[in-house]
Amino acid sequence: MRTQVAIVGAGPAGLLLGHLLTRSGIGNVVLERRSPDYVLSRIRAGVIEQGLADLLREAGVGDRLDREGLLHTGFSLAFAGRRHRIDLDGLTAGKCVTVYGQTELTRDLMEARAKASAPSFYEVEHVELAGLDGDRPSIRFRQKGIDDELNCDFVAGCDGFHGVSRASIPSGVLNTFERVYPFGWLGLLADVPPADEELVYASHDRGFALCSMRSLTRSRFYVQVPLDENPEDWTEIRFFDELKRRLPEEIARRVRPGPAIEKSIAPLRSFVAEPMRWGRLFLAGDAAHIVPPTGAKGLNLAGSDVRYLFEALREHYHEKSGAGLDAYSARALRRVWKAERFSWWMTSVLHRFPGMSPFEERMQQAELDYIASSRAASAALAENYVGLPY
Template sequence: MRTQVAIIGAGPAGLLLGQLLSRAGIDNVILERRSLDYVLSRIRAGVLEQGMVDMLREAGVAGRLDREGQVHDGVNFAFDGTLHRIDLKHLSGGKTVTVYGQTEVTHDLAEARQALGRTTIYEAEDVALHDIDTAAPRVTFRVNGEVQELRCDFIAGCDGYHGVSRRSIPEGALTSFERVYPFGWLGLLVDRPPAAHELVYARHERGFALCSMRSAQRSRYYVQVPLEERVENWSDEAFFDELRRRLPAEVADAVQTGPSLEKSIAPLRSFVAEPMRFGRLFLAGDAAHIVPPTGAKGLNLAASDVRYLFDALREHYNDGSDAGIEAYSARALARIWKAERFSWWMTGLLHRFPERSAFEERMQQAELDYLVSSPAAATAMAENYVGLPY
């Protein structure tokens, strides 16, 4: 089997890259170790930056997004029992964010790929990358017990933190940077209207809380818990009681309870591997970086990687120039580190850290006070939240 670009991973990054390449006339094949049903069942966040929304429109997959996505002009911070709104649209020069679940993005992209008739091989086992530092890379894999080979010009590793792509780069060729936080987020999904029209990030002496949503009728709530906590220890009733304790009265009173559709604990981590290219292999999305979900940057960073990688590959095939390929890693990392900084700052601003001193607690409170009282501070926050330029 032969293609121009082999894409490892059929998550939103791999599917978006495949969609853009296909529309540009560049042949590609996607390999995914899971089934399509499994991929579409994964529940993830869904706060999309303006830049990602624009890319989905460019890719021709924004019909349902434009009909069902919830455009948010602002975001709320809650502390000391008071709610403070940051006007994102006003402070960022007209930009907004759109709430539209990652599961829905993946569904739209998968459906569009099927309509184009492009090849996606699901349940591909034992995927292995070969000759990635040569002009003729190849990928071997097994489907239904039969070993197959895919020859290509380039490989895009969009297969996540635990995928094979980053592991295929020789030891010593990558430098990794990591911060593991001493807490996680206990999240609950419920079919009830959200407690607020826009997201509410809450800092409380008992720990962080977040009121988010997936649609006008489906809410996603989170509370900070110790890293060693177990989801089995939390009934739905206990979760909602704890959530309400951490929210201002006006928001807590609006929380509508119901049976959880999903409940899980996600650890928080900051991670970057650089460079994001080795020979003909390019890393994109979680294969190269992880951010705490506090800044809503994970999916959006994957999209910006795809932006740079697609532009580089299009330039290679259409213009005969490798300038974009040579610059890919540096361009992507420059934006990644700014998003890592923002996510790290948001995490530090809103969470309770067990090792913090009383002085550091006061600094956290002063930072929040400054954010909601200074137009300059609020502008910097809004600029980052809606997404820095590509």
């Protein structure tokens, strides 16, 4: 087989890149090691930045986002038994975020790709990337017991942290930066109304908590727990009792417990690999970087990577210029590191760390008090939360 751009990974990053390329007349093939049903079963982030929402609309896949997504013009910080609302709309000249599940976004992109009859291969095995440092890269893989090879001009590695793409770069080429946090988020998904009209991030002596949502009838709640906790040890009663302890009374009394649809512990990690290009291979999304979920940046960073990579590929094919491809890594990393900073900051301010000193606890309180009392501090938080410009 032959195509112009081979895309490894059929998550939102790979599918969105493929959709943009197809609309621009640039041939592409998507390879995914999992089945479509498995990809759609993954429960992930649900907060879409202004920039990514606009990109989805430009790409023609924003109709259901606009119809079913929940437009949020603010969110709340809860601490010291009180709450402070961050007015995103007022502090950023009209920008906002949209709550829309990653599963639904993936479904929209899958349907758009099928409608365009763009080729996708699922449940592929033994994927091997070759010739990345030359002019003729290729991908060897097996599907349904048959070996095949895909020749291409470029490879887009959109296959996540554990994928084959980054692992195909020789040792010594990449610089990696990582911080693993000493706690995780125990998350519970339930078909109950949200505790509040907007997201509530809570800092408490017992640990962090988050009241989020997927729709007006489906909520996602989180509490900070040690990494060695077993989700099965947490009954619904225990979980909701602990959640309420960490919230101001006015919010806690609106929490409606319900049976768990899904319950799991997510570890928190910051990770960056640079550069995001090696030869004819370009990394995008979780293949290149991971952020803790506190700032809701993971999916959105993948979206900005895709935007930059698509623009570079379009420039290459339509304008016969390699300038965009040469600048891709540096351009993407500038935004990646700013998002890493914001996610690290949010995590540092809102969580309880093992062995925290009284001084460190007071610093957290002072930081939250400053945000609540300073329009400039709230504006800086809002600017980052809605997403820095592409």
